[in-house]
Amino acid sequence: MSxxxxxxxxxxxxxxxxxxxxxxxxxxxxxxxxxxxxxxxADEQGQLQLSNFFSFMLENYVHIxxxxxxxxxxxxxxxxxxxxxxxxxxxxxxxxxxxxxxRLQFPLNTDxxxxxIEAFKKQQILHAYYVLxxxxxxxxxxxxxxxxxxxxxxxxKEITICGDLHGKLEDLLLIFSKNGLPSAYNPxxxxxxxxxxxxxxxEILMILFVSFLLYGDDLCLNRGNHEDFLMxxxxxxxxxxLSKYKIYGKKILQVLEEVFAWLPLGTVIDDEILIMHGxxxxxxxxxxxxxxxxxxxxxxxxxxxxxxxxSFTEMNNKGHVPRGxxxxxxxxxxxxxxxxxxxxxxxxxxxxxxxxxxxxxxIKAQSALIETLYRYRSDLQIIFNVIDSDHSGLIxxxxxxxxxxxxxxxxxxxxxxxxxxELAERMDLNKDGSIDFNEFxxxxxxxxxxxxxxxxxxxxx
Amino acid sequence: xxxTGIEKRERDRELETSTSCLLPTFCxxxxxxxxxxxxxxxxxxxxxxxxxxxxLIAEVEEEEPTGYIRFEKFLPVMTNILVEKRYRPIPExxxxxxxxxxxxxxxxxxxxxxxxxYMTEEGEPFSQEEMEEMLSAAIGPExxxxxxxxxxxxxxxxxx
Numbered sequence: 001m002s003x004x005x006x007x008x009x010x011x012x013x014x015x016x017x018x019x020x021x022x023x024x025x026x027x028x029x030x031x032x033x034x035x036x037x038x039x040x041x042a043d044e045q046g047q048l049q050l051s052n053f054f055s056f057m058l059e060n061y062v063h064i065x066x067x068x069x070x071x072x073x074x075x076x077x078x079x080x081x082x083x084x085x086x087x088x089x090x091x092x093x094x095x096x097x098x099x100x101x102x103r104l105q106f107p108l109n110t111d112x113x114x115x116x117i118e119a120f121k122k123q124q125i126l127h128a129y130y131v132l133x134x135x136x137x138x139x140x141x142x143x144x145x146x147x148x149x150x151x152x153x154x155x156x157k158e159i160t161i162c163g164d165l166h167g168k169l170e171d172l173l174l175i176f177s178k179n180g181l182p183s184a185y186n187p188x189x190x191x192x193x194x195x196x197x198x199x200x201x202x203e204i205l206m207i208l209f210v211s212f213l214l215y216g217d218d219l220c221l222n223r224g225n226h227e228d229f230l231m232x233x234x235x236x237x238x239x240x241x242l243s244k245y246k247i248y249g250k251k252i253l254q255v256l257e258e259v260f261a262w263l264p265l266g267t268v269i270d271d272e273i274l275i276m277h278g279x280x281x282x283x284x285x286x287x288x289x290x291x292x293x294x295x296x297x298x299x300x301x302x303x304x305x306x307x308x309x310x311s312f313t314e315m316n317n318k319g320h321v322p323r324g325x326x327x328x329x330x331x332x333x334x335x336x337x338x339x340x341x342x343x344x345x346x347x348x349x350x351x352x353x354x355x356x357x358x359x360x361x362x363i364k365a366q367s368a369l370i371e372t373l374y375r376y377r378s379d380l381q382i383i384f385n386v387i388d389s390d391h392s393g394l395i396x397x398x399x400x401x402x403x404x405x406x407x408x409x410x411x412x413x414x415x416x417x418x419x420x421x422e423l424a425e426r427m428d429l430n431k432d433g434s435i436d437f438n439e440f441x442x443x444x445x446x447x448x449x450x451x452x453x454x455x456x457x458x459x460x461x
Numbered sequence: 462x463x464x465t466g467i468e469k470r471e472r473d474r475e476l477e478t479s480t481s482c483l484l485p486t487f488c489x490x491x492x493x494x495x496x497x498x499x500x501x502x503x504x505x506x507x508x509x510x511x512x513x514x515x516x517l518i519a520e521v522e523e524e525e526p527t528g529y530i531r532f533e534k535f536l537p538v539m540t541n542i543l544v545e546k547r548y549r550p551i552p553e554x555x556x557x558x559x560x561x562x563x564x565x566x567x568x569x570x571x572x573x574x575x576x577x578x579y580m581t582e583e584g585e586p587f588s589q590e591e592m593e594e595m596l597s598a599a600i601g602p603e604x605x606x607x608x609x610x611x612x613x614x615x616x617x618x619x620x621x
Binding site for chain 2: 006007008009010011012013014015016017018019020021022023024026027
């Protein structure tokens with residue numbers, strides 16, 4: 001056995017083994033990606049479903065409006081902009097002596113940023129007073145900006161572009177520790193999806209907004225599909241704010257709604273590179289995007305109201321002007337359908353306006369009600385949250401009934417009124433005519449489980 | 462002990478399932494790129510060398526070189542390989558011995574240059590990409606030596 005041939009055989013063995021290892025690694029990565037993509041896709045389908053539901057309601061709301069006008073206004077009306085609110089709402093908040101969180105000076109300076117970051121590392125919560133001040137300042141600054149940020153590279157300055165943060169403060173802090181804090185010499189572009197899912201969405205927003213107020217031209221923020229009050233209701237940001245800020249939470253969410261709507265659509269680097277959260281397609285009209293009034297885009301889930309501009313009234317599908325229709329505000333408060341279709345793809349890859357998407361699913365005849373509630377629980381949650389406008393966690397029985405009837409007709413479900421009534425009665429635990437929504441959902445989850453165990457003895461089917 | 466007819470069918474079905482499970486991951490449709498076949502076969506636990514792989518691909522490829530492979534043709538060939546337990550992976554001890562052959566003075570390590578020379582000039586040489594990948598896993602940025610025992614252990618743990 002010569003040394004040379006032994007070496008060749010040895011090399012063959014090592015190569016063979018390494019190629020096998022590499023192939024298995026590659027397959028594992030592909031699996032991970034496939035799983036991830038299915039989860040994302042399933043999510044998108046859910047959102048599409050919800051968006052269709054809102055479209056349906058819009059098309060048919062005439063009937064609802066006759067029976068329940070307040071419901072419709074709650075869902076589709078714009079609350080009057082309360083600009084005079086700033087002095088009044090922030091002015092009356094006092095930061096108590098006992099508050100141990102970070103205290104900021106206005107106007108902000110570089111220390112403000114470091115003080116805040118240090119405090120967040122120790123899991124302190126910034127007082128609502130500072131949050132609101134920052135939000136109002138940010139809104140004013142964003143209003144001055146065009147739809148697209150413009151930034152330039154130069155030999156001494158590298159621009160760092162960051163993707164979705166989704167409330168993960170540790171990730172943002174890691175980026176800053178490896179790459180440095182934002183400054184005039186260290187520009188950043190944050191490409192949307194700052195909030196939802198993670199637990200520190202508000203802290204991330206505070207850091208980003210303070211950086212933006214300090215370094216405006218060098219800290220570019222793009223709006224993502226999660227910078228959207230309806231998405232926030234479903235994906236956890238609304239809950240986070242209400243739980244951290246309690247009585248001030250509602251006001252913070254209101255101001256945030258506007259701040260989000262004023263975020264720019266994208267960033268252009270050196271007039272050559274375009275960065276947007278959802279990207280563009282061949283049909284994207286960049287000129288339109290430059291000129292559209294971006295703040296009218298409230299939510300990716302709420303389709304635009306088709307409006308007859310001559311006489312400001314709502315048109316239904318057949319082009320008739322329904323009786324007694326009244327929308328709040330004026331035609332100029334709404335984007336046209338064409339504008340909306342263009343803008344929406346910027347935030348999210350999926351086109352929520354697409355025809356022929358899945359509508360509902362096959363429901364088994366037995367315990368249809370339970371199945372339905374369980375299957376559509378996320379949708380119900382978001383719809384109920386919209387109805388529960390004072391975020392009290394309670395809805396009245398009538399509101400529940402109206403919503404439920406609508407839901408059934410949209411998804412073509414045939415569930416008897418008496419079944420719904422009976423369930424609603426049960427859910428009103430303290431018999432005061434209102435339902436605690438969280439208890440409601442939890443109870444149904446429980447029933448769903450029990451139902452599988454006690455199929456034969458259920459009385460609800 | 463030879464399998465009965467029923468047991469054989471059962472086993473074949475199982476093998477078919479495990480192969481089919483890779484389908485969505487590699488987006489089969491009804492055809493697949495030949496280069497990916499190597500990855501698929503290796504992920505199923507078989508370790509053909511490059512020469513053997515080349516022959517396998519020739520066996521499942523279409524008559525006209527379309528650049529695609531049909532699943533219907535691939536499945537029986539793959540099932541056979543699994544049934545016959547061909548191309549078994551190399552045991553850890555043999556792998557260690559292979560490294561030791563390349564390190565005759567038993568230092569316990571190979572230098573980067575030595576590894577590159579063997580892997581890219583002998584046997585079935587690595588492409589540049591393969592070489593770079595192997596090195597990135599094997600040595601740290603400061604070091605120039607591959608301590609092969611540690612390397613093998615790390616790879617084996619990673620796999621499991």
